[in-house]
Amino acid sequence: MTVLALLVTALLFGGMVLYSFGFAAFLFNALQPDEAGRLLRRACPHFYLFVLGASALAAALRFPGDLIGAALLAAVAVTVIPARQVLMPAINAASDAGDKRRFGLLYGGSVMLTLTHIALSAWALARFI
Template sequence: MTCSQRRAHCGVGGQPHLRGRMILSGIALLATALLLGGMVFFAVAVAPLVFTRLPPDQAGRFIRQVFPLYYLWVLGLSAVAAVALWPLRLWDALSMAAVAALTAWLRQGLMPRINALSDAAQAGDAAAKGRFDRAHRLSVILNAAQMLAALVVLLRFA
């Protein structure tokens, strides 16, 4: 079968041919699996271990160094998944794009605010403690929503 016959057989007009679809699907599956696996590992192993094994001041400093890298991991893999899914499954691609966009805001917007509120609370600002708790709770909820989105996309590969 020639290339033009294969394209006619497998579809054109914006749809990648079968081999291309398989490659994109494999990339999306790998990126989504690594994304969810990394997020779950961080949430259930790394963060709890840090806060149970290190003194509170060291744990806080360590987590502040890890979170920017964690967010880059989530941002990169969700963006790769979104791009790979775009020609295959639009809603899954949009879901992963939303995870990436939310991660950018969490990393560049909410994380610095949480750090500043934590510093203020440790310096004795009682009002900052309540605001820190709310901002931290929001970040946990949004992270859980991102994990759920990744899980749904991953399960749709089954």
């Protein structure tokens, strides 16, 4: 179970880092900003589902051996739900309405939340050592 928990936690961490710093950056370098934004809008719900599934599974697998690590991963799973269901639609609505100030605040919040998720998963991953 510990090896599987390690692999799922590593997948979560790596997937979030790749999406946030690789995929998104690549899109904005390869496409026009409007096109990149549209593609990211379509990809984000899938990203959040990946984070939800991987973090919940990693928390469940880690639970018997490391309560702190399991709690860190569960915190990611719990907080990604409102990010997907509330924050993401609010970001899209602000973008559609052309409200740049609101968009900037909401998008900045989503970036901070994602960075927090990455940090929590890194902390949980480091606890395997």
